[in-house]
Amino acid sequence: MNYKSSKILLLVSLLTLISCRYSQDVAAQPAQKLQPTISILPPQPNTNELAKPLTYKLETYDSKVMGANRTYGVSLPPGYEQNTQQRYPVIFLLHGGHGDPNSWFDRQKGQALKTLEKLYATNKLPPSIIITPDGNDKRGTSPYWDPQYIDGPQGNVSTAVGDELVKVVKTRYRTLPNPDFWAMGGLSSGGWGAINVGLHNLPRFSILFSHSGYFKDKSGPQNSPIIYIKNISPQAKKRLKIYLDSGLSDTEELDEGKQFAKVLNQLKIYNIFHQFPGSHTWEYWREHLADSLTFVGEQFRVSQIAHAADNLGFDRAKNPPNN
Template sequence: MKNFLFLYTFLLLGLNSHAQTANLKSQVKTDTIHSEILNADRAYTIYLPKGYESNTDKKYPILYLLHGLSGINSSWFESASVKQVQDQLAASGESVDMIIVSPNAGGNPDTEWNGYFDMPGWNYEQFFYKEFLPHIESMYRVIGNKQNRAVAGLSMGGGGSTAYGQRHPELFGSVYAMSALMDLPENRNNQTDQNSQTKRALLTKSVIENSCVDYVINATEEQKEALRSIRWFVDCGDDDFLLDSNIDFFRAMRNAKIPLEFRIRDGAHDWLYWQSALLDCLPFVSQSFQR
């Protein structure tokens, strides 16, 4: 009987120790939110830092991380190892503990809606601000102010994160755009049939209508001053087909006297480049959170 009690106590202590260790690890979860605006369920993948489950009084800064064309909410985590990169940077002190969330705004562009803007049949930007952001920041322990909220993304998501920062500077303290779809290349009016109502054509029109370059060029002095309240970082590879539009954005920002960091590194429009960009992105937004 004594041996049984000893074994039971030993196993119980072992289980408690395992549970405590598990609570200290970071977690990645996927969940869904029902959108009345989109009339659909939308998935999101979220990273919760180590100790999130055990330290229930602590609130965290948040990074909204946007995927590219044909990507989905899990793309960043499966193709760029966000969890592993953030775990390593946090352990070395280069990044602070934060919540990272990636919503689903994509899929096969020929059959699924893509894009972070409002367009006929797909009012995604309304969904993001009226439903998604409030849901995340009430469901999870988010600090919930400008200084502790950042947005970043790649390609289509890089343009989306830039546009979100432009139109909602009161919400975001920093923006990090990677290989961003700031605008369409030359001859953009020939990119799509102007009368087409396909999902891909509507996405193309929305990018033209929400040009990040044109926004800066046409910005009022009041809008420029609001943009100066954000820390900006633009990062694009020298072999990227979107490099010219990123350079155009940099020139527009410089002419408007809006500070930003701009990097052209060796690389193309691919996951190898975007995973390496995380090594700059996560410390950059961390610096904003610590201000």
């Protein structure tokens, strides 16, 4: 039996075990009011919930880290207002150069609402809270420089995005607290930013993804994921799941992606690297956002099974579900 077949068999066995255990418990206990849980993914939206168009809006918060009000975008999942006891996974989407929190949802650029509606309708992504941070530093956005997702002279953007905004989101929305249900990704400099910020905030994010990103930064090894990732703890390496893609015509980023994927494989960090036709354009990123979010959805579900196995006393160290 190959590795993939073994993995599938393990997951099916776990689901069967969980189902049997649940049936036994229900049969043995008197009926009682179910208590809300913060460790289980929300169910896929029903027809009525899917019929309501997804929305997106901008919000602000007082950033102590940046010393000014900061903006972020948010799209709440279908059923969020109705299912008041349910908690949700969270996905941060980082913009690239000359961008802002609107970029991923702009009708001429990212068109993320269309992608999300399709993924929810086809059960490829569990209902999730989508957050688009402001990745610009104190200089603001400009065609002459990319956002700096670092803590540096122009502001502590990495801390603002990876720590401060996480706390704001947890306060304002019903989120699943475990980092296995938090993901962060982005495009171009936001793809680098997602990996860089994520690696500096591993207690908060376990799933990272990058479209057309680069992995070496001129500020040095501390903000160059291809170098920095070698120094994270063995426990963090086991927990991480990383998705990468680059366009075949996007030669520089494609080469960086190949090099980074090679390092991830050497470190035995779970990853997927796709090389798709295309270049460094919104057309490419729009098309492949569904691929990264499908990966994220798969990892959310694997984590749910793993957490259920932990609750049943299953030894994940001997039988890892996805590493």
